[in-house]
Amino acid sequence: xxxxxxxxxxxxxxxxxxxxxxxxxxxxxxxxxxxxxxxxxxxxxxxxxxxxxxxxxxxxxxxxxxxxxxxxxxxxxxxxxxxxxxxxxxxxxxxxxxxxxxxxxxxxxxxxxxxxxxxxxxxxxxxxxxxxxxxxxxxxxxxxxxxxxxxxxxxxxxxxxxxxxxxxxxxxxxxxxxxxxxxxxxxxxxxxxxxxxxxxxxxxxxxxxxxxxxxxxxxxxxxxxxxxxxxxxxxxxxxxxxxxxxxxxxxxxxxxxxxxxxxxxxxxxxxxxxxxxxxxxxxxxxxxxxxxxxxxxxxxxxxxxxxxxxxxxxxxxxxxxxxxxxxxxxxxxxxxxxxxxxxxxxxxxx
Amino acid sequence: xxxxxxxxxxxxxxxxxxxxxxxxxxxxxxxxxxxxxxxxxxxxxxxxxxxxxxxxxxxxxxxxxxxxxxxxxxxxxxxxxxxxxxxxxxxxxxxxxxxxxxxxxxxxxxxxxxxxxxxxxxxxxxxxxxxxxxxxxxxxxxxxxxxxxxxxxxxxxxxxxxxxxxxxxxxxxxxxxxxxxxxxxxxxxxxxxxxxxxxxxxxxxxxxxxxxxxxxxxxxxxxxxxxxxxxxxxxxxxxxxxxxxxxxxxxxxxxxxxxxxxxxxxxxxxxxxxxxxxxxxxxxxxxxxxxxxxxxxxxxxxxxxxxxxxxxxxxxxxxxxxxxxxxxxxxxxxxxxxxxxxxxxxxxxxxxxxxxxxxxxxxxxxxxxxxxxxxxxxxxxxxxxxxxxxxxxxxxxxxxxxxxxxxxxxxxxxxxxxxxxxxxxxxxxxxxxxxxxxxxxxxxxxxxxxxxxxxxxxxxxxxxxxxxxxxxxxxxxxxxxxxxxxxxxxxxxxxxxxxxxxxxxxxxxxxxxxxxxxxxx
Numbered sequence: 117x118x119x120x121x122x123x124x125x126x127x128x129x130x131x132x133x134x135x136x137x138x139x140x141x142x143x144x145x146x147x148x149x150x151x152x153x154x155x156x157x158x159x160x161x162x163x164x165x166x167x168x169x170x171x172x173x174x175x176x177x178x179x180x181x182x183x184x185x186x187x188x189x190x191x192x193x194x195x196x197x198x199x200x201x202x203x204x205x206x207x208x209x210x211x212x213x214x215x216x217x218x219x220x221x222x223x224x225x226x227x228x229x230x231x232x233x234x235x236x237x238x239x240x241x242x243x244x245x246x247x248x249x250x251x252x253x254x255x256x257x258x259x260x261x262x263x264x265x266x267x268x269x270x271x272x273x274x275x276x277x278x279x280x281x282x283x284x285x286x287x288x289x290x291x292x293x294x295x296x297x298x299x300x301x302x303x304x305x306x307x308x309x310x311x312x313x314x315x316x317x318x319x320x321x322x323x324x325x326x327x328x329x330x331x332x333x334x335x336x337x338x339x340x341x342x343x344x345x346x347x348x349x350x351x352x353x354x355x356x357x358x359x360x361x362x363x364x365x366x367x368x369x370x371x372x373x374x375x376x377x378x379x380x381x382x383x384x385x386x387x388x389x390x391x392x393x394x395x396x397x398x399x400x401x402x403x404x405x406x407x408x409x410x411x412x413x414x415x416x417x418x419x420x421x422x423x424x425x426x427x428x429x430x431x432x433x434x435x436x437x438x439x440x441x442x443x444x445x446x447x448x449x450x451x452x453x454x455x456x457x458x459x460x461x462x463x464x465x466x
Numbered sequence: 467x468x469x470x471x472x473x474x475x476x477x478x479x480x481x482x483x484x485x486x487x488x489x490x491x492x493x494x495x496x497x498x499x500x501x502x503x504x505x506x507x508x509x510x511x512x513x514x515x516x517x518x519x520x521x522x523x524x525x526x527x528x529x530x531x532x533x534x535x536x537x538x539x540x541x542x543x544x545x546x547x548x549x550x551x552x553x554x555x556x557x558x559x560x561x562x563x564x565x566x567x568x569x570x571x572x573x574x575x576x577x578x579x580x581x582x583x584x585x586x587x588x589x590x591x592x593x594x595x596x597x598x599x600x601x602x603x604x605x606x607x608x609x610x611x612x613x614x615x616x617x618x619x620x621x622x623x624x625x626x627x628x629x630x631x632x633x634x635x636x637x638x639x640x641x642x643x644x645x646x647x648x649x650x651x652x653x654x655x656x657x658x659x660x661x662x663x664x665x666x667x668x669x670x671x672x673x674x675x676x677x678x679x680x681x682x683x684x685x686x687x688x689x690x691x692x693x694x695x696x697x698x699x700x701x702x703x704x705x706x707x708x709x710x711x712x713x714x715x716x717x718x719x720x721x722x723x724x725x726x727x728x729x730x731x732x733x734x735x736x737x738x739x740x741x742x743x744x745x746x747x748x749x750x751x752x753x754x755x756x757x758x759x760x761x762x763x764x765x766x767x768x769x770x771x772x773x774x775x776x777x778x779x780x781x782x783x784x785x786x787x788x789x790x791x792x793x794x795x796x797x798x799x800x801x802x803x804x805x806x807x808x809x810x811x812x813x814x815x816x817x818x819x820x821x822x823x824x825x826x827x828x829x830x831x832x833x834x835x836x837x838x839x840x841x842x843x844x845x846x847x848x849x850x851x852x853x854x855x856x857x858x859x860x861x862x863x864x865x866x867x868x869x870x871x872x873x874x875x876x877x878x879x880x881x882x883x884x885x886x887x888x889x890x891x892x893x894x895x896x897x898x899x900x901x902x903x904x905x906x907x908x909x910x911x912x913x914x915x916x917x918x919x920x921x922x923x924x925x926x927x928x929x930x931x932x933x934x935x936x937x938x939x940x941x942x943x944x945x946x947x948x949x950x951x952x953x954x955x956x957x958x959x960x961x962x963x964x965x966x967x968x969x970x971x972x973x974x975x976x977x978x979x980x981x982x983x984x985x986x987x
Contacts, residue, residue: 249533249536251532251536251539251540252582257582260543260578353592353593353596353597356589356592356596357589359530359531359532359533360531360532360533360536361533366533366536366585367532367582367585367589368585368586369586369590373590374590374593376662377597377659377663377666380655380658380662381655381659400586435593436593436597437593437597437663437666438597
């Protein structure tokens with residue numbers, strides 16, 4: 117029986133191929149699954165979103181004394197390394213630690229800070245310890261966060277006098293630094309450097325001050341003079357500005373706020389002048405924290421006062437409008453000395 | 467690739483783009499981001515309310531330390547940082563939302579700054595309140611007639627309004643107090659101090675209250691409410707849009723799934739058709755092979771018939787040849803011998819003329835060649851009539867025997883013989899081979915051929931010899947060419963006759979096939 121040898125070639129679906137058909141079927145299956153799975157979830161989320169109310173109360177925890185647990189830099193080593201890295205300055209001559217000497221309670225002991233190329237700055241070096249109890253930062257209180265403070269230090273011509281582009285380039289060229297930043301902060305850019313330094317600075321604390329021990333119930337931690345000074349500190353009104361756990365750092369105030377009272381008290385012809393006239397146009401300053409104040413002289417924003425007693429006297433005159441006695445000043449100084457805490461063992465090596 | 471393929475490809479590409487676009491639109495909604503935003507707004511609103519309370523408590527002295535206020539401000543900074551992420555401005559609502567967030571952040575920062583100013587003023591006010599009673603006590607203990615009564619009355623009014631909260635117009639009292647020039651009116655230190663402290667108190671009170679109003683006047687909560695409302699509206703709009711896209715995506719995906727399913731089904735059917743076609747082709751192939759086998763068998767049968775027919779003809783020819791040889795051998799041998807003897811005798815007598823003697827000698831030689839031919843014919847006849855089977859015959863041995871027997875004639879004739887370099891065996895009859903060789907050698911010696919050769923050639927090189935042309939060749943007119951050819955073919959070879967050359971050509975394959983070792987002659 118003769119057969120018809122001329123057969124029509126096999127016809128693929130829609131003129132396409134196996135792969136196209138399978139791909140379309142797969143897309144269809146996956147798309148259907150995703151769409152069907154997503155829609156109920158979406159509706160549920162919308163319902164939840166409509167129902168969701170406040171789920172977190174405002175945090176209003178009151179800070180206590182300086183935490184007493186030992187300070188460790190183990191997980192902020194990268195920030196510590198950057199803090200001591202002179203390459204961050206424009207000419208490689210200074211680092212953050214050049215002025216903020218950790219072993220000297222975060223200050224350099226000079227009247228004014230010395231930056232790149234020996235350039236003398238406009239302000240005394242403030243301590244970086246216990247900044248977690250401060251609100252605004254910098255002598256003027258211009259920085260809202262420690263990160264802003266770091267921004268200012270990097271670009272200030274009197275400090276590191278560099279810029280972030282250069283810092284990023286430096287980080288990019290240092291493989292170890294770059295890898296460590298990426299591992300810890302997910303990037304090796306200016307934001308990571310800023311966060312690393314800020315994390316390290318936040319870790320700087322000086323626990324174990326006699327005043328903290330006294331608050332904790334150790335009556336013998338303060339001697340009589342210090343206890344009298346503590347009472348005077350409140351009675352005289354020092355704590356109107358120097359308040360909070362850090363004894364300052366929470367408010368800004370003008371120097372000579374009671375100058376008019378002080379002048380009214382002065383005998384005629386005494387030749388006294390308002391302290392505000394000493395720094396015309398200075399404006400309000402951040403009230404410096406008094407933690408470790410006895411160890412961070414010279415005092416005032418320009419380091420112009422070499423004696424803590426003299427600083428106390430000037431503050432009483434011009435900020436309170438009173439003239440304390442020598443005994444009162446000694447007691448106040450004794451109290452202020454009781455605010456000096458222990459440096460971290462990783463700084464002192466002990 | 468034809469037009470149909472191109473259209474299909476573009477169709478698939480278009481569907482893919484449509485799916486991706488729909489998926490992108492459907493995925494543009496980010497519920498987590500919305501939750502983060504609403505949570506941050508709620509937190510910021512609560513913190514803002516807490517701040518207002520703390521500011522009030524600070525103002526009234528209920529809150530002695532700033533720690534709680536600072537902690538709340540810090541929490542507010544965190545909440546605002548969470549809030550400040552910007553949304554992709556994909557719609558007008560999103561743009562308004564971004565604008566609202568930016569405004570809230572700016573208002574928050576403004577409020578934070580005003581709180582700083584409030585704290586500054588309140589700190590000074592705190593000390594003014596602290597020292598005013600002391601100044602008053604000092605003044606009361608050291609009264610002086612030179613003091614300005616109006617000024618002292620104003621200072622006392624300040625005391626009442628400040629500490630005893632008397633129902634007076636406080637602003638008016640403070641304003642009156644501030645208008646007094648202490649340097650002009652107060653002549654003694656106690657009065658001077660009281661006035662200065664009272665004026666300081668009045669100034670700080672006014673400033674602090676103004677700062678507190680500044681703080682509470684910042685409409686952070688209203689801005690946050692606006693952001694929350696916009697966020698809800700934007701989210702609902704986005705949700706509706708995303709829902710539409712997902713629904714469309716679902717429908718499209720379902721249609722694609724159905725299409726793909728049908729396509730796969732169609733492919734399964736097509737595969738079955740292909741299998742059927744393959745099976746049919748296999749059947750066709752087997753039928754063709756059977757046909758070829760049948761034709762091969764028919765060809766074989768035909769070949770057998772032809773061979774049988776040829777063998778019959780050959781047998782007939784052989785019988786005729788045998789009969790001729792027999793007759794020649796028995797009937798002509800004696801007359802020829804007598805003729806040769808007679809011619810030789812006449813020549814020996816010497817009485818004949820030279821020309822006649824030459825004719826007789828020619829006659830005697832011709833007769834001798836006839837005898838040779840007759841002898842060959844007899845040998846052929848004997849061979850073909852013999853029942854003895856043919857077998858391997860050593861060529862070298864046979865040639866040696868023949869040349870040995872004809873050594874004298876070869877020497878006298880000065881003929882050259884080219885024996886094969888290597889001997890071998892040829893399938894045939896030894897007598898036939900010897901006679902063939904003898905005939906060739908004899909003919910060569912008697913004729914003009916100076917050389918007589920025996921060569922082995924490849925199968926394809928054994929060419930057909932034109933017997934007639936060979937017979938007419940120079941020096942070969944006396945050869946029994948057809949007999950020689952038959953004898954050579956019986957030996958599996960042929961003869962070659964060229965001017966000056968008579969050659970027995972044997973096939974190398976024929977010699978090699980029956981030889982105990984491959985040889986070349």
